[in-house]
Amino acid sequence: MGFPKKMVVKGIKEIGHSDGNALLELLLTYKALEDGDDLDSENSYGDDNVGDTEPDSSGSTVEFLRDMSEKDEKIKSLVDMGFSEYEANMAIKRCGVDLDLCELVDSISASQIAEDIHSRNLSDHQATDRCFNSFGGRKKARLMEESKKKRNQYGGSAEGNQPSLNGSHDEPMPLPNPMVGFNLPAARKRGYIHNLPIENRSPLLPMPPKTIFEAFPHYKKWWPSWDSRTQLNCLRTGVASAKLTERIGRAVASSGSPPSRSVQKYVMNECKKGNLVWVGKNKVAPLEPEEMEYLLGFPKDHTRGLGITERYKSLGNSFQVDTVAYHLSVLRVMFPNGVTVLSLFSGIGGGEVALHRLGIHMKAVVSVEIGKANKMIFRSWWDQTQTGTLIEIDDVKSLIDDRIVSLVSRFGGFDLVIGGSPCNNLAGCNRYNRDGLEGEQSALFYHYFRILNVVKSAMARM
Structure with missing residues (x-):
């Protein structure tokens, strides 16, 4: 606290x-x-x-x-x-x-x-x-x-508060439990509700690494004793510059062994901020895109083909696949013949990759994603791994009610409506575009509520 x-x-x-x-x-x-x-x-x-x-x-x-x-x-x-x-x-x-x-x-x-x-x-x-x-x-x-x-x-008990999950105005809405089932903190600043069963959930195997050295044992050789980190910070959309890593190297090399307290403090602050790892003697570097893919649970080379800046941006805005899969694992028993999915703010396909890794067939996916780079990554992965129908829609605002009703009728309804975040820079430092629900991007989340209601109404009439 x-x-x-x-x-x-x-x-x-x-x-x-x-x-x-x-x-x-x-x-x-x-x-x-x-x-x-x-x-x-x-x-x-x-x-x-x-x-x-x-x-x-x-x-x-x-x-x-x-x-x-x-x-x-x-x-x-x-x-x-x-x-x-x-x-x-x-x-x-x-x-x-x-x-x-x-x-x-x-x-x-x-x-x-x-x-x-x-x-x-x-x-x-x-x-x-x-x-x-x-x-x-x-x-x-x-x-x-x-x-x-x-x-x-x-969200306390004052008059006029938003109702809690059970519809009562007398209790505050509880904070969600950590999403990850692997004894690691949930690092996102916001929680999301769902109506998936919570019994009989199971993690993907093999279990994801919990520490830096479990994920990257080869870095231990160069890791200084005064760097006490065992886990990394939130992954971000940008990385440390070559000038910064060079400056850190010079500071460590010229400060003696071990470095002075002030140098250690400076270096540790920069390493934590940028998730820098020790790759040689007195040498730090940011994680490679392939390493971020691994930590996030995506297949190797999932974002390959884009420029390195775009790869970092797309990965930094993604969710961790193992976490999503832990929640979706209950669908294996519920839908043995596969699912039809409406995916809002799909990003690079974290939800879809999670379903695939769980062995759940996607009969059809309607994917709504405006980012061109994200769409290219997702479409490439889909063509290589899936046999179902993929319909791509650019902008959530263009998914008007009549079009939703038409899609519900075409596919006989949706088994799963899943949504990521409409905001970029999920690590928490993009306050301009995601200020509450009124920010330039976060206001788009209102469309999730609208679309979900239309889907439920259309399916109720079927």
Whole structure:
């Protein structure tokens, strides 16, 4: 949830760790007091190793100024995304200025969720009583009031909220469980609903790799001991430049063995941000497109034939095939003779590749995808692997109601309607085009709702 380690340790020492709600309440109290600068020096909980606001005793003024400049830049970026300056400041204070921007977004979201959980566990009256009766806490009362407002904003029990999955307005819509069934975090910022059965799901075999060295054992030879990464970050649509990787190599080579702490910090920040791997002595490089295909569960050379920039872009906007297949695995028993699919925002065919790897025959697929490069990749894969009917539609806006009814009549209905995201850059840094459901691209998701309703109505009349 983003609380500093020292703060958590102190809280556990004070009340133990058997009551999670009480511990969370105490941590929020610490946070409220800390935010108000009411903590004395002996109650400072910040991590000494991150987020320093003063130059160290060795006089590394340049590094300090660089960190401050980076902090200002990240605060501006977070504010541009719609977060408050206060939330941005606190996220950097908790996690450190060197953390990746998308991870800072995660930290802010986790903090909001923590406040929501806490405020749901206490009635407003109890919360106010505790706020004023513990730690002299008027600041905590203010925090609870802000939490209540956020609960109303993000789906709490205030009047006028969106209904939950069971149609009730009394409970907030629950956050989805992680999509991946392999003990790995689900890294997407948004969850998607489905009506697939959850019993008897099964993963694709062989199981996908869980660590960097499971996926790429040959990199272990060059991996420095001070690089503690075991997993990669979200895959993105762009990669580090040759100038950056050269600069990293020079910094490591000229800094001694092991490199100085400041060099390690700089290198680790860039490696995490760009998913750089060690391919030689003091040499880092971005993942190759073939390696991204492997991690995402696509067949080798799935995107080959495009320019390297287009390959990175298409793969960075794709979903992980093993994850999708885990959910779709229940269809093997339900549709032994194959399925007819309406695929919206198909991308490079993550859903279709998942069905194919599951051994589910696709009798027909109506694919809606506007990207020319994505369409070329998908069509090439289809021609090499499938025998069913493929109908391609360029723009979801052109799939008008009458055309949907005609397709339903032609194929006798659709067994599966599946949709990716209409947005590019799913890793979380494209805020301009996917701002809530009102962004330039994310607003297209309303068409999914429209199309699904038309399909259901047309099939009900059959």
